[in-house]
Amino acid sequence: RFLVEHTRHLGNWALRIKNARKEDEGLYECQISTHPPQSIFIELRIVEAAAEILEAPDLHIDEGSTLRLECKLKRATESPLYVFWYHEDRMVNYDQEDGISVSTNKLTSSVLTVRNATARHGGNYTCAPANARQSSVYVHVLKGT
Numbered sequence: 631r632f633l634v635e636h637t638r639h640l641g642n643w644a645l646r647i648k649n650a651r652k653e654d655e656g657l658y659e660c661q662i663s664t665h666p667p668q669s670i671f672i673e674l675r676i677v678e679a680a681a682e683i684l685e686a687p688d689l690h691i692d693e694g695s696t697l698r699l700e701c702k703l704k705r706a707t708e709s710p711l712y713v714f715w716y717h718e719d720r721m722v723n724y725d726q727e728d729g730i731s732v733s734t735n736k737l738t739s740s741v742l743t744v745r746n747a748t749a750r751h752g753g754n755y756t757c758a759p760a761n762a763r764q765s766s767v768y769v770h771v772l773k774g775t
Contacts, residue, residue: 652676679706679762681713683755686767693773697744701757701765709736710759718753747771 633646647654655676662668684700691697701713713734715722722742723732734740740759744751752771758764 650674650676652678677705677707679710679759680704681757681759681762681765683757683765683767686765688768688770690770690772691747693748693771694746697742697747697751697769697771699742699755699757699767699769701740701742701759703738703759703762706737706759706762710761713740713757713759715740715742716756716758717751719756749773 631648633648635644635646636642637644643660645658645660655674658672658674660670660672680703682702682704684702689697689699699715701715703710703713713732715732722728722730729745731743732740733743740757742755742757747769749771752769754766754768756764756766
């Protein structure tokens with residue numbers, strides 16, 4: 631996971647860490663072997679990307695209304711390869727026949743929409759982007775009076 635790179639004609643050295651983890655955080659020293667030796671210290675902090683459903687943790691909607699869930703990506707340094715939505719642990723990204731649609735703005739957000747929500751649309755929804763912590767919301771569909 632750790633790779634030291636040297637650009638000979640520029641005299642530059644670089645430390646690359648693939649798949650950086652929280653435990654890689656800390657103080658790193660770059661030292662030049664001169665007399666006396668010279669050093670610079672770099673403090674590395676690992677920031678975890680995370681999804682956040684704006685309506686979480688609970689959302690109440692009326693039966694027959696439109697359910698709209700927005701999942702924002704926080705602290706992402708690159709676009710996720712995908713953002714999957716789950717309803718009760720079942721992926722629903724492509725359930726167009728059930729009135730479900732998903733639109734994704736690659737780096738910042740994904741929106742799940744359900745037209746004419748019914749009781750079966752209630753329950754737990756999870757937004758799960760690639761390489762980011764997921765977020766969930768519980769939807770309560772209220773029967774009209």
